Amino acid sequence: MATNTYDAIIVGSGITGGWAAKELTEKGLNTLILEAGRTIVPEKDYVEHVPVYDLKYRGWDNRAERQRTQPIQREVYYACDEYSSKFFVNDLENPYTSAPGKHFSWIRGRQVGGKSLTWGRQSYRWSDLDFEANLKDGVAVDWPIRYADIAPWYDYVEEFAGISGQSEGLPQLPDGKFLPPMEMTCVEQDFRDALAKHFDDRMMTIGRAAVLTRVHKGRAACHYCGVCHRGCITGSYFSSLSSTLPAAQKTGRFTIRPYSVVHSLIFDPKTRRVSGVRVIDAQTKGPLEFKARVFFLCASTLESTRILLNSATPEFPNGLANSSGELGHNLMDHHMGAGAGGEMPGHEDKMPFGNRPNGIYVPRFRNVKTKQKEFLRGYGYQGGGSRDGWSANAAKAGIGVEFKNSIKMPGPWRLGLGGFGECLPYHNNYVELDKEKLDAWGIPTLKINCAWGDNEHAMSRDIAVQAAEMLAAAGAKDIYVYQDISSPGLGIHEMGTARMGRDPKTSVLNEHNQTHDAKNLFMTDGACMTSAACVNPSLTYMALTARACDFAVSELKKNNL
Amino acid sequence: MHNESISRRDILRTLAVTAAGSVLKVIPAEAAEYVHQMVHKEKAAAPAGAYTPKYFSASQYATLTFLCDTIIPKDEKSGGAVEAGAPEFIDLLTSENPEYQLRLGGGFFWLDAACSDRYGKVFMECTPEQKKEILDLIAFRKNGKKDPSLSQGVAFFSFLRNMTCDGFYTSKIGIADLQYMGNVPQREFLGCPPPPEF
Numbered sequence: 001m002a003t004n005t006y007d008a009i010i011v012g013s014g015i016t017g018g019w020a021a022k023e024l025t026e027k028g029l030n031t032l033i034l035e036a037g038r039t040i041v042p043e044k045d046y047v048e049h050v051p052v053y054d055l056k057y058r059g060w061d062n063r064a065e066r067q068r069t070q071p072i073q074r075e076v077y078y079a080c081d082e083y084s085s086k087f088f089v090n091d092l093e094n095p096y097t098s099a100p101g102k103h104f105s106w107i108r109g110r111q112v113g114g115k116s117l118t119w120g121r122q123s124y125r126w127s128d129l130d131f132e133a134n135l136k137d138g139v140a141v142d143w144p145i146r147y148a149d150i151a152p153w154y155d156y157v158e159e160f161a162g163i164s165g166q167s168e169g170l171p172q173l174p175d176g177k178f179l180p181p182m183e184m185t186c187v188e189q190d191f192r193d194a195l196a197k198h199f200d201d202r203m204m205t206i207g208r209a210a211v212l213t214r215v216h217k218g219r220a221a222c223h224y225c226g227v228c229h230r231g232c233i234t235g236s237y238f239s240s241l242s243s244t245l246p247a248a249q250k251t252g253r254f255t256i257r258p259y260s261v262v263h264s265l266i267f268d269p270k271t272r273r274v275s276g277v278r279v280i281d282a283q284t285k286g287p288l289e290f291k292a293r294v295f296f297l298c299a300s301t302l303e304s305t306r307i308l309l310n311s312a313t314p315e316f317p318n319g320l321a322n323s324s325g326e327l328g329h330n331l332m333d334h335h336m337g338a339g340a341g342g343e344m345p346g347h348e349d350k351m352p353f354g355n356r357p358n359g360i361y362v363p364r365f366r367n368v369k370t371k372q373k374e375f376l377r378g379y380g381y382q383g384g385g386s387r388d389g390w391s392a393n394a395a396k397a398g399i400g401v402e403f404k405n406s407i408k409m410p411g412p413w414r415l416g417l418g419g420f421g422e423c424l425p426y427h428n429n430y431v432e433l434d435k436e437k438l439d440a441w442g443i444p445t446l447k448i449n450c451a452w453g454d455n456e457h458a459m460s461r462d463i464a465v466q467a468a469e470m471l472a473a474a475g476a477k478d479i480y481v482y483q484d485i486s487s488p489g490l491g492i493h494e495m496g497t498a499r500m501g502r503d504p505k506t507s508v509l510n511e512h513n514q515t516h517d518a519k520n521l522f523m524t525d526g527a528c529m530t531s532a533a534c535v536n537p538s539l540t541y542m543a544l545t546a547r548a549c550d551f552a553v554s555e556l557k558k559n560n561l
Numbered sequence: 562m563h564n565e566s567i568s569r570r571d572i573l574r575t576l577a578v579t580a581a582g583s584v585l586k587v588i589p590a591e592a593a594e595y596v597h598q599m600v601h602k603e604k605a606a607a608p609a610g611a612y613t614p615k616y617f618s619a620s621q622y623a624t625l626t627f628l629c630d631t632i633i634p635k636d637e638k639s640g641g642a643v644e645a646g647a648p649e650f651i652d653l654l655t656s657e658n659p660e661y662q663l664r665l666g667g668g669f670f671w672l673d674a675a676c677s678d679r680y681g682k683v684f685m686e687c688t689p690e691q692k693k694e695i696l697d698l699i700a701f702r703k704n705g706k707k708d709p710s711l712s713q714g715v716a717f718f719s720f721l722r723n724m725t726c727d728g729f730y731t732s733k734i735g736i737a738d739l740q741y742m743g744n745v746p747q748r749e750f751l752g753c754p755p756p757p758e759f
Contacts (some may be wrong), residue, residue, distance in 0.1 A: 183752040224747040350753035390739060394726035395719075399700040404633045404641075407726060408739055410756055 006032040006255070007556075009277055009292040011262050011307065014114025015538050016525045016545045017298035018240030019157070021248040021256075023549035024296075029556075030253045032290060034260040034279060036299075037089075037110030040117070040241060046231025047083045068092075075105050075490060079118050079229040087111060087118050087229070093440035099449040105489035106302060106448065112258055114300065115492070116239040118229045121210045121357070122382065123163045124535035125154050125174040129368065134531050137376050140330060140425040141501040143530045144511035147174070153543035160247075161238040161542065162216040164358075165208030173363040173535070180213045181206045185352050187344040187385035187413040188360050194474035195362070202365040202470070207358040207382065210238035210539075219243070226355030237357070259283050261441045264311040265295065265521070267320055273520045273561070274320075280441045294520045294552050294561055298545070301526035302331075302431060305497040306446050309433040319433075321498075321515035327508050328432055330425040330499055331450050332532040334491035338460045338483040340467035341416035342476030344385060351410060352386035359384040362417065362470075364534050366462065375458040379421035379534045381467060387413045415476060419463030422534040424455050425496055429488075450488045460485045493537050495529035513548035520561040524548045612649045615656035621669050624685055625651060625721075631696060632725045639738040647728030654724070668717025675714060 007029035010020045017033055024031045066074050066085060073080045073088035080088045089108040098104045109115040128147045135142040151174070158177040167175035184192065184206055192204040211228070212221045219242060220234040228237050235242030248254040259282035266276040266289070276291040297304040305328055311320035319327045359382050366378035388411025398406060429450040437445045452460075464483040471479050488494075501507025504516035509528050515521045524545035526537060533540075555561050614622040626648045635641035642648075655661040672695070673683040680691045687695070696718070698704050698711055705715035729735040 182750055186753040222750075224750045347753065349755060351756040352753060355747060356750045390726065390730050394723055394730075397701045397703075397719075399632055399696060399722075401634055401636050403700075403722075404636065 004032070004289075005291045006030050007292060008032070008294045008296065008552075009034065009290055010296040010298055011277070011304070012036075012114060012297070012299035012525070013112050013240055013245065013256060014109070014298065014300060014525075015116045015119070015240065016541050017114065017296070018116065018244030018248075019542050019545040020296045020298055020524065020549055021240075021254060022160075022244040023546050024294075024553065025248040025251040025253045027549065027553040028253070029294075029553065031248070031255070032292070033254075033256040034262055034277065034290065035110075035112050035114075035256060035258045036261045036282065036303075037112065037114075037258060039258045040112045042231060042233055042235075042241065045086070046233050048225055048227045048230040048232060050083070050230075072105060073107060075487075076107055076492070083227075083230045084118060094445075095437060095439060096446045096448060097434060097437060099447065102449060102451045103487045104448040104450045105487050106446075106494070107489065107492045108300065108303070112245070112256065113239050113241040117231060117241065119239075119492075119538060120536065121228060121237050122361075122536040123158075123161070123165075123176075123208050123210045123539040124361075125176055126150070126533050126535065126540050127172050127174050129172045129364075130531065130533040133377065133533075134425070139376070139531070140427075141499065141503070141506050141530060144500050144502045144507075149511070150540070150543050150547065153547040154539065157539065157542040157546055160217065161210050161243060161539075162212045162219070163208055163210055163539070164213040166205050168203065168205050168363075170203075170363055172368050176208070178208070179216060182209070182211075182213060182356055182358050184360060185385045185413075186347045186350050187415050190344060190346070191360075191385065191415055191470075191474045195470060198473040199365075199470070201369065202362060204360055204362050207361050209358040211357055212236045217243075222357065224355045224357070226357050228357045260288070261443065262299065262307055263287075263441075263443055264307060265320055267311065267313050267316070267518060269313065269315060272518060274518050280443070282441065285441060294556060295522065296545075296549075296552075297521070297523040297527070298525050301494045301497060302446060302448070304523055304525055304527045305431060306433070306444075308498065309431075309446075310444055316517070321508055321517040321521060323517050324504060324506055324508055326427075326499060326506060328497050329427050329430040330496040330530075331429040331431060331448070331488075332423045332425055332493075332495045332529065333450075333488045334420045334493045334532065334534065335423055335452055335456050335460055335485050335488075336418060336420060336491055337486040338421075338463035338467070339381065339383070339416065339418035340464060340471055340479055340481045341383075341414055342468075342471040342479035344413040344415050344474070344476055347387075347413055350387075352413075366459075372462070374462065375455045376424065377422035377455070377459070377534065379419045379459060379463050381417040381419050381463075383415065383417040385413060385415035387411060415471065415474070417467040417470070419460070419467065420491065420493075420534055420536070421456060421459045421463060423488075423532050424453060425499070425531055426453060429496075431497060448489075452485060452488065457485065493526070493532070495526040495532050495537060498523050498527040499530045500528050501530060512551040513544055514551070519555075522548050522552055612652075614652045616652050616662065617655070617665075620685065621666070622648065622652065624669055624672070625665075627685065627692075628696075628721060629725050629728070631692075632722050633729050640734045642725045642729045645729045645732035645734045647725050647732075650728035650731075651721075651724050664717065664720050668714070668721065671713050671717060675711075 008024045008031045010017050010033045013033045013035040069090050072091045089110050131143045131146050134140050165178040166181040195204050214221045222236040261280045261282050263278040265274045268275040274295045276289050279288040309319040362381035364378035364380050390407045392411045393407040431446045431448050433444045434447045435444045464481050468481045498508040500509040513522050513524045629642040629647045633642035676684045699714035699718040705712040
């Protein structure tokens with residue numbers, strides 16, 4: 001059996017694994033990333049400029065085959081398509097089980113870069129409204145950190161990643177180190193002005209996106225082709241491949257090993273440290289072992305937790321670093337599926353320029369200054385405004401040349417808003433190891449038991465109603481309202497299952513993302529989250545990762561690990 | 562070959578299911594283009610480059626072709642729905658979809674019956690003036706509201722008009738007519754520029 005030794009081993013090369021690699025190598029550690037999936041070659045694998053008629057199935061895909069091999073992944077219909085399904089896992093090779101009647105949509109990307117290749121790129125800071133929420137509401141456990149602890153790390157990761165956005169001075173959505181904001185369409189500007197006029201408690205801003213609006217750190221500005229989930233040959237949106245992995249590579253202390261499926265961690269009861277990683281080579285299916293002084297789990301929320309659950313020892317029969325019994329529990333996601341849209345009058349002399357890879361954002365206004373009776377926490381809206389084209393006109397009346405000329409004329413402008421709501425951490429939303437059902441590499445899989453509670457359902461109703469009211473106030477006509485809450489997981493913001501906390505008896509990680517039970521083991525992906533807030537979480541994962549790396553290296557130097 | 566035909570049927574069926582009710586809003590352009598491509602392949606394989614209807618009878622197909630040409634004719638700026646392959650596109654989708662068969666087949670039947678009542682002959686045997694008269698009646702929903710005996714014809718024509726537009730605007734001719742650029746690189750994001758000159 002081959003054995004290789006490094007200073008640090010990181011599991012996963014997505015958003016957090018990439019950051020850990022950059023930070024640890026730049027701070028002098030000889031670092032290995034173990035990536036379960038294949039290598040990505042942008043020149044070959046990125047397809048954002050391939051015209052639809054150059055695809056075998058003209059973009060419509062081989063749907064029977066997709067349904068057979070990716071029935072779960074294709075729930076992300078807007079991204080897991082003929083172009084980009086290769087960036088999502090094969091569900092047959094990566095099975096799991098949802099509890100009866102509680103479908104959980106587990107969306108995964110196993111390749112170098114992970115889900116950072118296909119992510120939505122929306123990047124928002126948390127505030128103390130979020131970090132203090134559990135304590136104030138008496139829900140779950142308190143976060144062990146506050147905004148002041150993470151603020152400098154937000155600065156740090158934003159300056160490197162490049163986040164375009166507009167400063168607004170909102171306490172619940174702190175401003176960052178922004179590149180110039182993208183422009184709003186004319187109806188978005190109208191809507192923004194109407195909100196300012198009719199509502200004291202709410203406003204609209206352009207989405208804050210990890211997409212470059214000017215040349216930044218050697219990466220080119222966005223060229224607005226608009227299909228980022230197919231890859232970006234100019235590296236203009238933040239991904240591990242475009243940003244952090246090249247930085248790690250530059251140090252000369254970086255190794256990445258694709259096709260390396262981590263089976264479990266090896267715990268040494270004498271030193272009370274993790275000593276190594278058991279790996280299955282995805283191609284040969286042969287076992288391998290790698291050793292290091294410090295370990296970072298960055299495999300994505302549920303994969304990182306699965307590795308710990310599968311690393312049980314006599315001392316930790318229910319999973320490594322699980323003396324608290326909280327490992328696998330408090331699973332969260334953002335609920336979607338409620339919102340409204342409507343026709344916005346005017347602007348017949350303008351057209352939408354449809355390839356902006358970003359939308360608009362209405363920050364949280366519920367339970368910020370006033371208190372809602374119906375639910376705790378709040379939600380934000382993402383959306384956008386554009387103009388109807390031929391397809392809407394074709395449903396109108398007429399015949400002949402006159403009809404032909406009328407259908408290509410652009411139709412009315414429309415604006416849509418969709419909510420992203422906070423989910424509370426419930427102990428009963430959990431995952432457990434299923435030793436009966438194994439994945440393609442013989443590793444036990446997960447049983448996932450997760451459902452929304454009353455708080456999420458009550459909030460979802462308010463999301464729909466408030467969206468309609470704001471559209472009405474902005475003068476929208478023919479408003480349609482929808483409320484059909486998404487299945488947990490489909491927000492692809494799955495969080496929790498190894499929460500941070502102050503007390504080792506009730507949490508898995510401490511304030512530095514370090515496991516209470518093994519000092520040289522860190523988890524910095526979504527697993528660490530103690531609550532979910534309502535904003536997109538990836539920027540917070542980046543900041544927590546950089547912060548944890550800084551701590552780990554200083555502890556290593558003090559011989560505390 | 563076997564796999565290809567299964568996958569094609571699957572695609573057409575899925576199209577039909579998702580398209581029920583609101584054809585234009587839910588058929589992705591890519592899907593329609595795929596169907597175009599299949600038709601194109603079949604034409605290339607046929608001896609005289611002609612499309613053999615899969616579902617409609619020869620007389621129904623002639624009616625379909627006439628109606629497509631009337632809905633979106635050729636003009637000085639671009640070709641029409643027939644040149645864009647709309648009749649083939651519609652026939653192919655209908656061959657795999659019982660709902661379309663009912664709506665379009667029933668519509669052709671209604672059209673011939675209505676013309677027999679009014680003019681004493683089936684639609685394709687009518688004079689150009691008679692054809693124009695009946696089509697002008699069913700091309701506008703308000704006529705169906707005024708005269709309930711027209712409502713079935715209006716619903717049929719509206720459905721066929723949607724499908725004709727689908728066929729046209731997913732062809733090369735139709736896309737060019739829209740001045741649609743697709744996912745090509747741009748220098749900057751322009752906000753709200755003026756519409757193109759048609």
